[in-house]
Amino acid sequence: MSEDIQTVGLTEKLKQASILVVDDEPGMRNFMVKTLSPYCKFVAEAKDVASASALLTQNHFDVMILDNMMPDKKGIDWLAEQRAQGGFTDTIMVTAYADLETAIQAIRAGAADFVLKPFRSNQILNAVRRCIQMAQLRRENMLLLRELDTADIGRKRRSQLIGKSKTIAAVRDTLDRVKNVATPILITGASGSGKEVAARHMHVSSSRADMPFVAINCATIPADIIEIELFGHVAAAFPGAVSAREGLLPSARGGTVFLDEVSALNLSAQSALLRVLEDGMVRPVGTERDIQLDLRFVLATSASLSEEVAKGRFREDLLFRINILEIVMPPLNQRETDVIVLAELFLDDISSRLSLPPLVIDPATRAAMLRHTWPGNIRELRNFIERSLIYGHFPHETLSPPAKGQEQIETLEHVEREKILQALELVGGNRSEAARRLGVSRKTIDRKCATWGL
Ligand SMILES: Nc1ncnc2c1ncn2[C@@H]1O[C@H](COP(=O)(O)OP(=O)(O)OP(=O)(O)O)[C@@H](O)[C@H]1O
16 A cells, blocks of 8 residues: 555544654654644653553543553553553554564554654554554444444344234244244245345244344346445456455354345356355455355345346346245235334334334224235335324324235125225224114124224
8 A cells, every 4th residue: 555645545543643642752752742732632752651651541542552661660561550540542653663562562552553763744644544444443333333233123123024914923833843943935025015024034033043144135236336335346346446345244144044035146156156155255356366255145026037037137047046934924914904014114213213202003994004015015004004193183184905917706705894994984984884884783892893803
């Protein structure tokens, strides 16, 4: 990498940084203060560890540059003491003697970097910049973890395939049976039917639960970079790239990879994926070296893969490799009263997340929700609940009746259910009135409603 100060890209962060220089040689201190001052907010200096300690108690410093050979104490020993007392300023050790023992001691004492005397101005500037970048990454990481923790309820929900219906219970049983086998799983089903939730559900109950779950939506990554994203690359693979990057698959090692909308992969990425599925080998772009990976694959699609094969857009051998174990996610309208169970959960979650007053599902809304076909499945239900909480009431008008032109022969039981629910919705959930209008007894309505979980 060039050492020209202009090319190191000194960030805004450096301009905000406060630096403490600790060195007993006045000439050295002067050189560092002069080098750093134009680029940093504030540079203080100390001629020994006693005055450095005093400065550290009075001010916050982002980075400390510490000479190891000080008259009163070795810099490394003093740094170790500082750490033991809770001082965590990122420290760059400066030394004239580059022996391995000193380097090991510096790392153990908690030094972030190590610079050899004599050094040029850009070397010390680069070291400070690296330190600040690392500190920023650590802080961002800590905040992200905290955010994930506070969103824990949402995260748990996304890892639990909730529902009391027979269809969902059957899916849960299958997931439980296959959770620890190495064979790839193919999850099919309409958009929003919970394919990713099912994959997470299986991962958290599998032996890989403590390892990463990496969800990748193949449809949202541009085709020309998908292989780089999945498999990683070395710097030499691209003229403009400054460094190599680990791919998403290697970063999930030991865990589960969820490849959503797998039909969106281009043919070349499909060939590479087939290799990974067959022998567990990943080859980063630009290398001749294969890396062996232990990964569990779950693939999902809302498109029909056999139709994609027929159109020449999906490799037939890949389809054979991935559809050994297929799990079909039932649409929401085939999950009995799960729509109500899920709606109640979403009402709870969303009202507390958005600090909106809670809503209770009244009988007419229940009937309307059970009757609606939910073409957008659970995602549509979630959006409906969020909209309702914002409006402060359930907007029935957005629950349209089934689209015309899609008529099919329905069972009598289904037609009866539709009609009774429609009647209940129209009369605001009043069962006696619905019974009167339908020409049946109130008892019949009660009995039917009980079997539908109303
Ligand atoms: N059983 C469930 N319990 C709780 N939430 C669910 C359940 N199923 C789905 N959801 C929620 O519904 C939404 C859609 O689910 P998910 O993303 O898993 O669907 P999908 O089938 O993978 O969709 P797509 O094909 O569009 O990617 C998410 O907000 C998810 O949290």
